[in-house]
Amino acid sequence: MSKQDKKFVLAMAQSSNERVTIKEIREKLDRPSNFIANYRRRLLDDEIIKATNYGEVAFTLPFF
Numbered sequence: 017m018s019k020q021d022k023k024f025v026l027a028m029a030q031s032s033n034e035r036v037t038i039k040e041i042r043e044k045l046d047r048p049s050n051f052i053a054n055y056r057r058r059l060l061d062d063e064i065i066k067a068t069n070y071g072e073v074a075f076t077l078p079f080f
Contacts, residue, residue, distance in 0.1 A: 020055055038056065
């Protein structure tokens, strides 16, 4: 994983919810939507995260 991938995952892990909104990640990382979308796609392709609902993601690994 790249440095930015790790930052994305860390922002997710810091959430108190199992499902994390893209808006929450964008606000934590203070990055534009297109930047977040790029790393979201990379992590989806690597099957580290999964899309749960529109605008939400969750970890694919249990108890992560």
